[in-house]
Amino acid sequence: MPAGNDGMLSPYRVLDLTDEKGLMCGKLMGDMGADVIKIERPGGDPARNIGPFYQDEEDPEKSLFWFAVNTSKRGITLDIEKEEGRDIFRRLVKTADFVVESFPAGYMAGLELGYDDLEKINPGIILVSITPYGQSGPYRDNRASDLILWATGGGPCMRSFGDHDRPPYRISQHPQTYFHAGTEAVVGALVALYHRANSGEGQHVDVSIQECMSFFPVGDWDLNRRLRPRGASGLPVTVRHIWPCKDGYVMWRYTGGPNAVRHSVPLVNWMAEEGMADDWLKAFDWQNFSHFTTTQETIDRMEEQTIKFFMTHTKAEMMAGAIKYRIMLYPVAAANDMAESPQLAARDFWANIRHPDLGATVRYPGKWANASETPPQISRRAPLIGEHNQELYEGELGMSAETLARLSQQGAV
Amino acid sequence: MSKKPLEGIKVADFTWVWTGPTSTKVLADFGATVLRIESKVRPDVWRIQPPFKDDVPGPNRGAVFNSQNTSKMSCSVNLGLPQGKEIAKRFVAWADIVADNFAGGAMERMGLGYEVLRAIKPDIIMLSSSLMGQTGPWHDSPGYGDQLTAVSGISQISGWPDRIPGEVGFYTDYIAPRFNALTILAALDHRRRTGKGQYLDIAQHQGSLKFVAPLMLDYHVNGRVAGRMGNRDSRACPSGVFRCRGEDKWCALAISTDDEWRAFCAAVGGPAWCRDERFVTFQGRKDNEDELEPLVTAWMVDQVDREAMQTLQEAGVCAGVVNTPEDHMENDPQLLYRQFFPWRDHPELGRYRPPRQPCVLSKTPCEIERAPLYGEHNEYAFKEILGMTDDEIAELVIAGVIQ
Numbered sequence: 001m002p003a004g005n006d007g008m009l010s011p012y013r014v015l016d017l018t019d020e021k022g023l024m025c026g027k028l029m030g031d032m033g034a035d036v037i038k039i040e041r042p043g044g045d046p047a048r049n050i051g052p053f054y055q056d057e058e059d060p061e062k063s064l065f066w067f068a069v070n071t072s073k074r075g076i077t078l079d080i081e082k083e084e085g086r087d088i089f090r091r092l093v094k095t096a097d098f099v100v101e102s103f104p105a106g107y108m109a110g111l112e113l114g115y116d117d118l119e120k121i122n123p124g125i126i127l128v129s130i131t132p133y134g135q136s137g138p139y140r141d142n143r144a145s146d147l148i149l150w151a152t153g154g155g156p157c158m159r160s161f162g163d164h165d166r167p168p169y170r171i172s173q174h175p176q177t178y179f180h181a182g183t184e185a186v187v188g189a190l191v192a193l194y195h196r197a198n199s200g201e202g203q204h205v206d207v208s209i210q211e212c213m214s215f216f217p218v219g220d221w222d223l224n225r226r227l228r229p230r231g232a233s234g235l236p237v238t239v240r241h242i243w244p245c246k247d248g249y250v251m252w253r254y255t256g257g258p259n260a261v262r263h264s265v266p267l268v269n270w271m272a273e274e275g276m277a278d279d280w281l282k283a284f285d286w287q288n289f290s291h292f293t294t295t296q297e298t299i300d301r302m303e304e305q306t307i308k309f310f311m312t313h314t315k316a317e318m319m320a321g322a323i324k325y326r327i328m329l330y331p332v333a334a335a336n337d338m339a340e341s342p343q344l345a346a347r348d349f350w351a352n353i354r355h356p357d358l359g360a361t362v363r364y365p366g367k368w369a370n371a372s373e374t375p376p377q378i379s380r381r382a383p384l385i386g387e388h389n390q391e392l393y394e395g396e397l398g399m400s401a402e403t404l405a406r407l408s409q410q411g412a413v
Numbered sequence: 414m415s416k417k418p419l420e421g422i423k424v425a426d427f428t429w430v431w432t433g434p435t436s437t438k439v440l441a442d443f444g445a446t447v448l449r450i451e452s453k454v455r456p457d458v459w460r461i462q463p464p465f466k467d468d469v470p471g472p473n474r475g476a477v478f479n480s481q482n483t484s485k486m487s488c489s490v491n492l493g494l495p496q497g498k499e500i501a502k503r504f505v506a507w508a509d510i511v512a513d514n515f516a517g518g519a520m521e522r523m524g525l526g527y528e529v530l531r532a533i534k535p536d537i538i539m540l541s542s543s544l545m546g547q548t549g550p551w552h553d554s555p556g557y558g559d560q561l562t563a564v565s566g567i568s569q570i571s572g573w574p575d576r577i578p579g580e581v582g583f584y585t586d587y588i589a590p591r592f593n594a595l596t597i598l599a600a601l602d603h604r605r606r607t608g609k610g611q612y613l614d615i616a617q618h619q620g621s622l623k624f625v626a627p628l629m630l631d632y633h634v635n636g637r638v639a640g641r642m643g644n645r646d647s648r649a650c651p652s653g654v655f656r657c658r659g660e661d662k663w664c665a666l667a668i669s670t671d672d673e674w675r676a677f678c679a680a681v682g683g684p685a686w687c688r689d690e691r692f693v694t695f696q697g698r699k700d701n702e703d704e705l706e707p708l709v710t711a712w713m714v715d716q717v718d719r720e721a722m723q724t725l726q727e728a729g730v731c732a733g734v735v736n737t738p739e740d741h742m743e744n745d746p747q748l749l750y751r752q753f754f755p756w757r758d759h760p761e762l763g764r765y766r767p768p769r770q771p772c773v774l775s776k777t778p779c780e781i782e783r784a785p786l787y788g789e790h791n792e793y794a795f796k797e798i799l800g801m802t803d804d805e806i807a808e809l810v811i812a813g814v815i816q
Binding site: 008009011024028032050051052054055056064065067068069115133134136137138139142143144145146147148149150151152153155156157158159160161162163166167168169170171172173174176179180181183184185186187188190191192193194195197198201203204205206207208210211212214215216217218219220221222223224226227229230241242244249250251262319322323328329330331332333334335336337338339342343344346347349360362363364365367368369370371372373374376 | 418419422439443464465466467468475476477479480481527545546547548549550551552554555556559560561563564565566567568569570571572573576577578579580581582584587588591592594595596598599600601602603605606609610611612613614615616618619620622623624625626627628629630631632633634635637638639640641642643644645646647648649652653654655656661663664665666667669673726729730731732733734735736737738739740741742745746747748750751753754762765766767768770771772773774775776777
């Protein structure tokens with residue numbers, strides 16, 4: 001059972017059938033105290049093959065991706081394609097509040113486990129379905145991946161940045177589109193929960209990853225039929241946004257007008273204190289500076305000095321100076337910078353989670369919010385394959401050990 | 414039974430710019446009564462910043478304001494004046510939820526901190542969403558979404574391995590509203606069960622870090638600092654965004670299995686380069702990715718983006734057009750079918766198409782409403798909610814408290 005913390009969602013049970021497209025949903029609900037049961041096919045979910053891996057050992061019990069998006073969940077194995085598996089699933093549905101899944105549209109209905117079927121078993125059940133394009137429509141059966149959903153969903157966003165001598169790019173490393181959808185699915189689930197509290201009825205929540213990614217403002221097209229060409233900054237001069245510093249990069253823009261006193265001026269003052277601003281820069285008229293009226297020569301001259309200054313400071317020093325002098329400048333953080341962040345430490349952000357099977361404690365990104373009554377928190381590490389089979393099947397459903405062994409042998413569990 | 418699941422929930426909305434309003438848009442679109450408390454003295458950035466309809470400025474003509482503030486009401490109060498603060502407190506007494514996304518510490522400084530509001534309404538749920546949270550050495554450090562994106566490790570993992578970290582715009586602005594909304598909704602349920610409100614001090618930085626959690630584990634466990642890969646992917650090859658015929662037209666392609674590769678080869682007409690034995694297996698394609706990509710590029714550059722997508726999808730290959738805003742609103746058959754941008758009438762825009770919520774609820778699929786005009790609901794707010802008389806309102810207008 002989940003740790004006895006009174007989380008915001010403690011009374012609720014979630015049956016989590018998702019693959020990598022939806023794992024984040026159950027994770028966040030679990031972090032908020034729900035009893036989340038990750039249901040995997042016997043042998044384990046394919047998402048366990050996603051790297052990186054603990055000590056680079058490619059093992060389904062050592063996927064750091066799996067660890068990250070399955071915190072606060074228990075885990076059982078079950079094959080819902082087998083009749084016995086479906087019977088067990090239906091028993092579990094009776095005890096649950098949410099079922100979250102990311103199978104192709106129509107798959108659950110094909111197993112007689114669609115919303116209409118589940119509603120008959122448990123009228124209050126809330127089925128949350130996460131798919132690339134939604135439960136219906138011309139793209140319903142399209143093949144999709146994170147990159148493709150960046151394109152078809154996040155296209156307006158993706159094409160708005162990046163060097164225009166190369167293609168638009170997605171964010172590397174992790175499937176951001178799936179994380180967006182999984183997080184958004186919690187919103188839909190909890191709205192449905194609120195309705196259920198008033199009405200007693202559950203419902204089907206249909207989450208399209210493409211729609212979750214369609215967050216970029218498109219109003220200039222809607223109102224003015226105007227499309228900004230890719231790579232157009234809208235400025236007549238070329239200015240840096242990302243600058244080199246001693247051990248990496250910082251993000252910084254010079255601004256003029258009334259804002260300058262809060263941004264450009266304090267930076268130049270700091271540079272001057274360290275003898276790295278020449279008289280021209282020290283006397284610069286920021287009030288009347290504008291990217292629309294300045295010259296490239298002016299930009300280049302201020303940038304040249306600024307780079308020299310940045311190159312004498314590390315990201316950490318630049319951040320400390322930004323705080324001290326109140327400059328709106330931030331480092332381009334890499335993993336090590338965030339790990340060492342004094343702000344995240346002060347916020348008690350990192351959660352040290354035990355992995356007894358690895359003989360290790362692993363440091364996780366923890367709560368996203370401080371809450372005066374019930375802050376979210378990671379209650380346990382991600383489950384091993386079938387880790388809670390006995391606890392759930394024997395302990396809760398009252399199966400005998402023999403039955404469990406037989407079902408396991410038959411591949412239903 | 415109402416089709417609006419959050420009907421009856423009342424929100425005193427002090428949010429502005431992007432992340433805050435996008436969060437309360439969720440509540441409003443699902444039926445909550447969300448009252449924006451706005452001020453001419455310190456107007457919402459998106460009421461005064463372009464793009465405007467026909468490039469004619471006006472507080473009700475902004476594209477971004479109108480898309481992110483659907484289904485809400487608006488009243489105008491000068492919070493800078495003591496009487497304005499008192500009115501704000503009266504709205505809190507009416508509300509279930511109070512929301513702001515000012516820089517850390519701001520509500521406190523305005524005399525509207527949680528302890529003050531809780532004394533007015535013991536079970537109030539207060540959300541303060543700021544870049545870094547309300548506490549810590551960086552708590553009152555100002556910044557926009559692009560800077561948060563940089564300091565949250567996103568820029569570092571974006572763009573090309575042979576170039577400096579890539580721009581990804583205001584990316585964390587799109588993560589934050591989800592965490593805001595789900596936390597409010599969870600707190601709402603908690604309150605429904607226990608009668609207790611609470612203060613939700615959300616750091617957008619912390620929510621953003623959840624989206625890079627695996628690489629943080631990689632650092633903590635393996636000491637590895639993740640970098641950028643363009644559009645490449647350890648699990649797909651070829652994986653990229655390829656130029657198509659015309660101006661700025663692109664199609665994304667991601668081939669994960671050998672079956673998919675064979676399907677791709679058939680779909681593109683089985684050219685010789687497809688039969689190259691180096692490319693038969695996934696590992697072979699990966700090892701020779703530098704040679705393979707230009708071949709795909711050369712094929713794709715002659716294709717019409719949407720046709721390439723259709724041909725490849727029909728063959729069972731993972732492909733998709735990089736949609737432009739125009740594509741989103743006019744050409745994408747799926748978004749059109751799903752009516753993601755429903756038409757709404759608007760007194761100053763004529764008609765426009767704000768986005769609805771991505772989650773479609775089968776029994777309570779509520780319809781969104783247009784965004785409010787500035788101060789449009791003053792009468793409702795001051796007379797109906799606060800019970801003021803016409804004389805009281807007139808005095809407050811003269812004093813500049815109501816604008």
